[in-house]
Amino acid sequence: MLTISQLAATAGVTVRTVRHYHHIGLMPEPERDASGYRRYSAQAAVDLIRIRTLADAGVPLVRIDALLHAQPAEFAAAITDIDAELQRKIDQLTEYRGRIAELAVGERLVLPPEVVAILNRMRDLGVSEQRVRLERDSWILMQALDPHVMPQRIREKNAGFDDPETLRLYLACDQSVDWNPHDPRLDQLIDDLDAWEIEHERDGSQPGYLKLVSSRISEASPAWQRIVDALAHRADRRRTAGRKRTR
Amino acid sequence: MLTISQLAATAGVTVRTVRHYHHIGLMPEPERDASGYRRYSAQAAVDLIRIRTLADAGVPLVRIDALLHAQPAEFAAAITDIDAELQRKIDQLTEYRGRIAELAVGERLVLPPEVVAILNRMRDLGVSEQRVRLERDSWILMQALDPHVMPQRIREKNAGFDDPETLRLYLACDQSVDWNPHDPRLDQLIDDLDAWEIEHERDGSQPGYLKLVSSRISEASPAWQRIVDALAHRADRRRTAGRKRTR
DNA sequence: GGTTGACCCTGACCCTGCGTCAGGGTTGGA
DNA sequence: TCCAACCCTGACGCAGGGTCAGGGTCAACC
Numbered sequence: 053m054l055t056i057s058q059l060a061a062t063a064g065v066t067v068r069t070v071r072h073y074h075h076i077g078l079m080p081e082p083e084r085d086a087s088g089y090r091r092y093s094a095q096a097a098v099d100l101i102r103i104r105t106l107a108d109a110g111v112p113l114v115r116i117d118a119l120l121h122a123q124p125a126e127f128a129a130a131i132t133d134i135d136a137e138l139q140r141k142i143d144q145l146t147e148y149r150g151r152i153a154e155l156a157v158g159e160r161l162v163l164p165p166e167v168v169a170i171l172n173r174m175r176d177l178g179v180s181e182q183r184v185r186l187e188r189d190s191w192i193l194m195q196a197l198d199p200h201v202m203p204q205r206i207r208e209k210n211a212g213f214d215d216p217e218t219l220r221l222y223l224a225c226d227q228s229v230d231w232n233p234h235d236p237r238l239d240q241l242i243d244d245l246d247a248w249e250i251e252h253e254r255d256g257s258q259p260g261y262l263k264l265v266s267s268r269i270s271e272a273s274p275a276w277q278r279i280v281d282a283l284a285h286r287a288d289r290r291r292t293a294g295r296k297r298t299r
Numbered sequence: 300m301l302t303i304s305q306l307a308a309t310a311g312v313t314v315r316t317v318r319h320y321h322h323i324g325l326m327p328e329p330e331r332d333a334s335g336y337r338r339y340s341a342q343a344a345v346d347l348i349r350i351r352t353l354a355d356a357g358v359p360l361v362r363i364d365a366l367l368h369a370q371p372a373e374f375a376a377a378i379t380d381i382d383a384e385l386q387r388k389i390d391q392l393t394e395y396r397g398r399i400a401e402l403a404v405g406e407r408l409v410l411p412p413e414v415v416a417i418l419n420r421m422r423d424l425g426v427s428e429q430r431v432r433l434e435r436d437s438w439i440l441m442q443a444l445d446p447h448v449m450p451q452r453i454r455e456k457n458a459g460f461d462d463p464e465t466l467r468l469y470l471a472c473d474q475s476v477d478w479n480p481h482d483p484r485l486d487q488l489i490d491d492l493d494a495w496e497i498e499h500e501r502d503g504s505q506p507g508y509l510k511l512v513s514s515r516i517s518e519a520s521p522a523w524q525r526i527v528d529a530l531a532h533r534a535d536r537r538r539t540a541g542r543k544r545t546r
Numbered sequence: 547g548g549t550t551g552a553c554c555c556t557g558a559c560c561c562t563g564c565g566t567c568a569g570g571g572t573t574g575g576a
Numbered sequence: 577t578c579c580a581a582c583c584c585t586g587a588c589g590c591a592g593g594g595t596c597a598g599g600g601t602c603a604a605c606c
Contacts (some may be wrong), residue, residue: 101439318584
């Protein structure tokens with residue numbers, strides 16, 4: 053007769069593991085001696101080794117009991133099944149590795165290299181780091197919520213930086229971050245931006261992620277909040293007027 | 300401002316996931332509205348998406364917070380580390396697959412083909428299925444506890460089946476399973492077995508696993524128990540006598 | 547016969563990353 | 577006013593054990 057630690061040593065597992073198998077019903081509880089110690093037969097050693105053989109092959113404990121009593125055909129089917137499951141997990145981890153490899157540094161964390169290039173171009177143009185982070189976050193949201201517009205936006209953004217007027221407005225906005233919301237320079241800036249939107253046929257309507265973007269911009273600075281609100285208001289008035297005329 | 304389900308939908312996770320991240324401190328709890336509902340800023344959406352980008356690449360949640368605030372060098376180091384961990388898991392699962400593939404059917408579950416061949420040879424010789432199972436279990440124990448003697452035992456076993464006297468004794472033992480322990484035929488059998496052990500220079504001493512084997516044999520039948528006990532007793536007497544003579 | 551160290555027992559919490567109740571309160575539209 | 581669809585907290589469950597905590601037992605040695 054064996055004690056629990058002898059049994060465990062025989063199968064190369066811990067005492068805790070044996071008790072765990074009793075707990076989940078994978079092995080029956082053996083007889084106890086006078087002082088309540090478990091006493092195992094040699095049969096138990098054989099059973100435990102067979103269980104471990106399966107467990108060491110990655111078979112989940114819940115499936116082992118059925119497998120030990122299965123006919124060859126069922127057994128083969130179950131093995132095939134478990135193998136497929138293992139393969140699935142391997143594929144999952146392999147995909148993880150692929151993604152991890154792409155997370156090289158910093159902003160590459162989420163964004164494609166074209167966008168990283170845009171952010172670096174902004175830094176070169178003297179845009180504040182705060183504004184660059186906001187821009188980065190806008191791209192993150194865009195990628196999460198509306199990824200198919202990314203190439204288009206990337207082209208537009210680069211074109212904007214190539215156009216002197218657009219660039220001037222962009223940098224002016226950047227400067228205005230800590231202006232007082234009632235600063236008269238803001239009125240001029242808003243007029244210019246509104247004109248820019250009309251010229252570029254932006255109607256100020258915002259699909260999904262853009263609401264989050266402008267929400268973030270408003271959160272960042274009172275001056276910017278005023279700009280966003282004013283532009284939205286004007287665009288809204290234009291749409292209303294447009295409907296009147298076409299009615 | 301976003302509700303929790305809007306935030307979750309934005310990042311493509313469940314509401315439960317967001318609450319879980321609050322619980323473990325990965326995301327700070329946001330403001331609550333008058334009725335106690337969580338209210339999220341657009342910033343929270345960005346943060347959650349960045350978290351999920353890492354989580355979707357297999358980064359454990361506990362490590363994400365540090366990673367989000369890491370410098371590029373630390374970040375790269377951590378990524379390398381996590382990648383190694385993923386590779387380790389993949390290797391583990393791949394080894395599982397290899398083992399699973401070897402678990403073709405029934406006795407192949409644990410035993411090398413030579414042993415399976417021995418078991419089949421026993422069946423062909425007319426040995427009872429009970430005895431075959433006992434034999435199989437003996438090999439299982441041997442493989443677990445003393446694997447390096449396997450080739451030797453396999454040769455001995457096959458040699459035994461090639462020898463008519465050994466084979467006769469083997470089959471006689473098999474027959475005796477349900478004899479009464481006081482059956483006079485047992486006395487003769489024990490004499491023959493003892494003689495066989497002397498001739499083959501077996502001294503009846505038992506290393507590790509053999510104790511378990513004979514323990515299992517004894518458990519299986521009272522007649523066998525008597526055989527095991529009698530042989531052990533005689534071998535013991537011989538050893539004592541041997542020591543006396545050599546003293 | 548007392549001590550010491552190695553065992554044994556049960557019960558319970560810990561890890562991961564959430565899913566899934568249970569048992570409520572809130573909101574917004576028909 | 578009612579109903580569906582939200583929201584809240586709290587708790588258990590999963591796989592496979594690890595790791596205390598707080599005790600009892602056994603064997604050997606002094």
